[in-house]
Amino acid sequence: MVEWVGLARGLDGELLVDEVSVEEVSRDAGRYVRRTPRAVLRPGSVRDIQAMVKFCGRHGVPVAARGLANTTHGQGLVNGLLIDMRSLNTIHEIQDDRAVVDAGVDWLTLTNAAHERGLTPPALTGFLGLSLGGTLSLGGIPPAIQSGGQVDSVIELEVVTGTGELLKCSTTQDRELFEAVLAGLGQYGIITKATVGLGPAPDxxxxxxxxxxxxxxxxxxxxxxxxxxxxxxxxxxxxxxxxxxxxxxxxxxxxxxxxxxxxxxxxxxxxxxxxxxxxxxxxxxxxxxxxxxxxxxxxxxxxxxxxxxxxxxxxxxxxxxxxxxxxxxxxxxxxxxxxxxxxxxxxxxxxxxxxxxxxxxxxxxxxxxxxxxxxxxxxxxxxxxxxxxxxxxxxxxxxxxxxxYPIESVPFSQDDWADHYGARWPQLQELKRRVDPAGILTPGPGVFPKPTG
Ligand SMILES: Cc1cc2nc3c(=O)[nH]c(=O)nc-3n(C[C@H](O)[C@H](O)[C@H](O)COP(=O)(O)OP(=O)(O)OC[C@H]3O[C@@H](n4cnc5c(N)ncnc54)[C@H](O)[C@@H]3O)c2cc1C
Known part of the structure; x- marks a missing residue:
């Protein structure tokens, strides 16, 4: 039995267990799945996320990050700890070719801020009321045909793994983690910050x-x-x-x-x-x-x-x-x-x-x-x-x-996921064991079995 009371001391943000706060985040846009978390973390810092993920790992408590909850099949719902990423919402830096942004920022805010400088992210989804952490965990596919997805213009990520470790990754640093996390359905880490490409905005x-x-x-x-x-x-x-x-x-x-x-x-x-x-x-x-x-x-x-x-x-x-x-x-x-x-x-x-x-x-x-x-x-x-x-x-x-494209609602078994990932499946299973040994991260899509040991 996990004792949540008392954990909030020492956090920069809030840890909420009251009925209103947990109910508020018990559903996603699909509306037909309900999973009520035991506690909600509104992180005041990345350190809060690290501390709580470590705690949950020790106690085998499942954890999921939540952006703006636009998935439709409960992908980001959890009956353990829900991390409401909206409280990490700083745009740290905008340069001519890139922005450094917290994962809780939404694409509409970033697009408006970039546009003030004549810039734009190259891949914009049809609807922009979506968080960076959410679409980078899924793909972020735009109607633009030459740009690839939002995951394709990411330069670097900061990720808290299932052991609570904070890692930077990119195509030149820990590439395996970088490529697993982008469109990785939250299985290998919680994205806390992203450096994403920008270019000139068309007129x-x-x-x-x-x-x-x-x-x-x-x-x-x-x-x-x-x-x-x-x-x-x-x-x-x-x-x-x-x-x-x-x-x-x-x-x-x-x-x-x-x-x-x-x-x-x-x-x-x-x-x-x-x-x-x-x-x-x-x-x-x-x-x-x-x-x-x-x-x-x-x-x-x-x-x-x-x-x-x-x-x-x-x-x-x-x-x-x-x-x-x-x-x-x-x-x-x-x-x-x-x-x-x-x-x-x-x-x-x-x-x-x-x-x-x-x-x-x-x-x-x-x-x-x-x-x-x-x-x-x-x-x-x-x-x-x-x-x-x-x-x-x-x-x-x-x-x-x-x-x-698993933003949505298809009943899916673990055999289906193995088939979905094809030849990469053994490598992904091995990575999951390494970066999330307690198997606590993002159980909603049911990609990996919960470890028995
Ligand atoms: C009107 C509308 C139009 C849309 N149009 C498009 C479109 O054009 N193209 C497209 O690709 N998609 C589109 N989508 C789908 C959208 O990409 C997904 O719904 C996605 O979930 C949106 O991000 P979110 O902030 O709501 O993520 P959430 O639903 O909050 O999270 C998505 C998943 O990622 C996990 N997650 C969230 N944040 C993090 C994080 N920081 N680190 C790790 N895991 C995290 C969650 O646990 C969950 O499993 C649309 C959705 C709507 C409602």
């Missing part, structure tokens, strides 16, 4: 929204735009399939300077949408527009309290069209829910360099990220129905060479 963004009644035309034009490499961002989306007709949209964005606007006719040459809409925006409103839209969903639909059993899979070039056509054709309004979306991103495999992000194992240059972001009624029955659907859709994706 303007030209948007082309293209509508396609026929999914074959959608894929033909999606590929043309990818292969020409003239645009900066692209994604496909479907508005509540099954309800408003089977219409698909391509959203292409081209970053440019004031002085050199793009030639619309040239960019769209040979494409065959049934309708085209143009837009023009400054860069900052463009990259923050989904944050504004999510705020509206919160107000209109009480979006935070909808159940969100999402599915997100990586698909290879060879089967993406077959899979997406099958899945979208069979989705019903219930599958999407009142506040859901269906999206398709595309990426250059050569820019996705971090091995913990398990991608399709073919060697084609383009890989696709397909996501069904269900947001529907908050009931156990609905969540269970959607989890069974997700498992079915994951199995189909896997049969077609796909893999899972």
């Amino acid at each position: 303007q963004v030209r948007g082309h929204e293209l509508t396609y009644p026929d999914i074959r035309d959608f894929f033909k034009d999606f590929r043309s735009l990818l292969h020409r490499a003239e645009i900066s961002e692209i994604y496909g989306d479907w508005w509540r399939p099954g309800e408003q007709g089977e219409v698909q949209h391509l959203n292409a964005f081209t970053f440019h300077s004031q002085a050199e606007p793009p030639d619309d006719a040239h960019l769209l040459r040979g494409l065959t949408p049934s309708a085209t809409e143009l837009s023009q925006s400054d860069f900052l409103p463009h990259v923050t527009r989904i944050d504004v839209a999510v705020e509206q969903l919160r107000e209109l639909l009480d979006w935070d309290n909808l159940a969100k059993p999402w599915l997100t899979v990586w698909l290879p070039e060879a089967t993406v069209e077959q899979y997406v056509t099958e899945v979208v054709g069979n989705l019903t309004p219930r599958d999407i829910g009142a506040g859901g979306f269906v999206l398709l991103y595309a990426h250059r495999r050569s820019r996705l360099t971090r091995p913990s992000l398990s991608l399709p194992r073919d060697d084609a240059e383009w890989v696709y990220l397909f996501t069904v972001m269900t947001a529907g009624q908050s009931s156990t029955e609905f969540a269970n129905e959607m989890l069974a659907r997700n498992r079915r859709l994951y199995d189909r994706a896997r049969a077609l060479g796909g893999t899972r």
Whole structure:
């Protein structure tokens, strides 16, 4: 029996065990999993995290870090110690090519701060209300097609391992740990600080929204735009399939300077949408527009309290069209829910360099990220129905060479995780034994068994 009272003495931050504080962090964005921690650490320093992880290791108490809790299947929930990273939120330094940032800072704050200096992180997720520690533990995949993921622009990390040791790692220092931690689902350490790359912020963004009644035309034009490499961002989306007709949209964005606007006719040459809409925006409103839209969903639909059993899979070039056509054709309004979306991103495999992000194992240059972001009624029955659907859709994706992007909700066994990591699995098991010998870190995804000894 762990005695928490008294532990708070000597910490720079707070250790909370009252009912309100532990309940507040007992769920994530999915809303259907509840795991109530025994205590919540709001660290005042990295030393607090080290001290509490050491304590938990000695007593076999599971520990998880929490950023902004946007996972949907309880990945960051824990019935032991929850470390609320929001209290470590300093931007330490911004230089022309990099920023040194605490893991509890969110991407919206960093993007705004960088933009004041004419800079931007190269890979920005669609929604920026996500913490650095959270997306660096998962991947952070943007609609930009040339940048790779957020994990690809990390220069250095500071990590507290499961033994409470504070380590720096990068491609030149403890590379094995660095590559395991990036997109490593919090299994090998708690990221406390990251040095991430920055570059010049584009000035303007030209948007082309293209509508396609026929999914074959959608894929033909999606590929043309990818292969020409003239645009900066692209994604496909479907508005509540099954309800408003089977219409698909391509959203292409081209970053440019004031002085050199793009030639619309040239960019769209040979494409065959049934309708085209143009837009023009400054860069900052463009990259923050989904944050504004999510705020509206919160107000209109009480979006935070909808159940969100999402599915997100990586698909290879060879089967993406077959899979997406099958899945979208069979989705019903219930599958999407009142506040859901269906999206398709595309990426250059050569820019996705971090091995913990398990991608399709073919060697084609383009890989696709397909996501069904269900947001529907908050009931156990609905969540269970959607989890069974997700498992079915994951199995189909896997049969077609796909893999899972585990921000979301698929029932997964340890055999599934072994399969997910493929040839790296033995090395990851060995690293886990070394850096987290008590097996306390981030039990939510169920990647590793709890040690019996
Ligand atoms: C509206 C919306 C749009 C989104 N769009 C995108 C998108 O375009 N691309 C994309 O890739 N994702 C997208 N996501 C998913 C997002 O990347 C994940 O939900 C991620 O969880 C967000 O970060 P977070 O701060 O909420 O992390 P959390 O959910 O708090 O944490 C994620 C996981 O990492 C662990 N963790 C958190 N902090 C740390 C740390 N410091 N050290 C170690 N482990 C840690 C947690 O225990 C948990 O297991 C979107 C989510 C939403 C809600």
